[in-house]
Amino acid sequence: MGLARRAQGDTLGAIAALERAVTAEPQNPTGYVLLGWTQHLAGQSEPAARSLWQAIARHPTHIEAFQALGIVYLVRGELTPAIWSHLWAALWNPQGDIAPYNLSLAYHRQGLPTLALAYGQRAATLAPDNPHPWLALALAHHQDGNGAAMVAALRNAQRHQAALNDPAFRREDLTYAGFDAAQIAQINRLWTP
Known part of the structure; x- marks a missing residue:
């Protein structure tokens, strides 16, 4: 029921x-994780972090919980807990692309x-058709x-998602993908269609 409502755009x-589901099954x-991610999508970062920590308390090696928690922290600009969350996820799922990308x-x-660079290259290797790791890697190469x-x-990012040539789409897409305002501005400065 909750996922169906989320798919219909009814986030609240x-x-x-x-919330009713976790009350009915408090050990699941x-x-x-589903509640925390939905709260994150609704911009409710504090409740999202609390829900994800509840998942981790019940399953201390829950990869998706650590990935989602790392994204919540990354979007909030809390880099140290974001890094620790993603390092744990990468440790338990070395073939996953989400943790190295973030x-x-x-x-x-x-x-x-x-x-x-090291994590950007790993993410681009694991998800070569996803433009976001390529853009993270481009930022790292520029910084280096x-x-x-x-x-x-x-060019790899552009090849995999031509819609990124539209600045409005690029801003919205990269915000959703976890890039902060400074990173998006830097990509916009470097972008050549």
């Missing part, structure tokens, strides 16, 4: 339904291009001073 109705960590964004924001590699990464 979805949250209410998911997946219910808390680690690349976080390390870029911290001004650590070597780590941003490698213009040719930056252009190549930008």
Whole structure:
């Protein structure tokens, strides 16, 4: 019921339904992950973090809970807990692309291009058809001073999602994908269709 409401765009109705679900099944960590992610999508970062911590309390190695929690922290600009959450997720799921992608964004924001590059390359290798890891990698290459590699990464992103050439779409898409305002502005400065 909660996921159906979320799919219909009724985020508040979805949250209410998911809250009822976790009350009915309080030991089910997946219910808390779904609730926390829906709260995050609704811009309710504090309740989202609390719900995701509830999932982790019930299942301390729940990969999706740590990934979602890391994204909540990343979007809030709390880089240290974002990094720790994603490092745990990467440890338990080394073939997953979500954690390395978000680690690349976080390390870029911290001004650590070597780590941003390593995780950006890993994410682009694991999800070569997703433009977002390529854009994270482009930012890391730019920060590291490698213009040719930056252009190549930008071209890969453009090849996989031509809609990114539209600045309004790019801003909305990258915001949803976890890039902060400074990273989006930097991509806009580097962008050449």
